[in-house]
Amino acid sequence: MTLSANKSAKKLAVGRSVKASPKDFIDQLSLDYPAFKFKPGTQEHWSPKTNTITYNPEEPINLLRYGFLHELAHAQLGHIDYEGDFELLKLEAGAWELAAKIGKKYNVVISQDHIQNCLDTYRDWLHQRSACPTCGMRVLQKDSSHYHCFNCQTQWKVTSGRFVRPYKISVAK
Numbered sequence: 001m002t003l004s005a006n007k008s009a010k011k012l013a014v015g016r017s018v019k020a021s022p023k024d025f026i027d028q029l030s031l032d033y034p035a036f037k038f039k040p041g042t043q044e045h046w047s048p049k050t051n052t053i054t055y056n057p058e059e060p061i062n063l064l065r066y067g068f069l070h071e072l073a074h075a076q077l078g079h080i081d082y083e084g085d086f087e088l089l090k091l092e093a094g095a096w097e098l099a100a101k102i103g104k105k106y107n108v109v110i111s112q113d114h115i116q117n118c119l120d121t122y123r124d125w126l127h128q129r130s131a132c133p134t135c136g137m138r139v140l141q142k143d144s145s146h147y148h149c150f151n152c153q154t155q156w157k158v159t160s161g162r163f164v165r166p167y168k169i170s171v172a173k
């Protein structure tokens with residue numbers, strides 16, 4: 001490789017860094033990820049059906065970036081559906097891991113605290129759902145919408161509950 005080619009490659013790399021404004025950030029990522037559509041909304045969300053990432057432009061810049069990268073990671077990982085609550089937690093952790101990697105390319109450092117807080121919200125949610133309403137025993141999920149207590153035989157139904165969580169992926173009905 002010639003020296004001049006090296007130089008222009010360096011220039012390009014510098015050109016990737018993102019300025020402070022949310023608009024610049026979103027414009028840059030839309031350019032870099034043309035496979036997905038991006039649209040503003042109130043709930044951060046990845047829809048595999050419409051191939052669209054919804055972000056919340058009202059969020060403070062850091063949270064907007066974190067949420068945006070997180071949904072982009074779900075999109076890149078091809079997350080479409082999940083079989084049970086525990087799998088959802090794994091998908092969430094995977095999305096955060098990739099979001100942190102993508103973030104590095106844009107000088108966005110997603111704090112581990114933020115990631116752990118988000119995952120804790122899911123863990124708490126999972127903890128509540130898996131506790132038997134009759135005897136309090138914590139049990140494993142039977143299928144995507146039911147739990148069954150091995151201790152007292154109570155069975156209970158759960159909904160996807162996706163709107164109670166801070167970050168969610170869409171669930172095919």
Ligand SMILES: [Zn+2]
Nearest residue numbers: 132135149152
């Ligand atoms: Zn029970």
Ligand SMILES: [Zn+2]
Nearest residue numbers: 092167168169
């Ligand atoms: Zn998520």
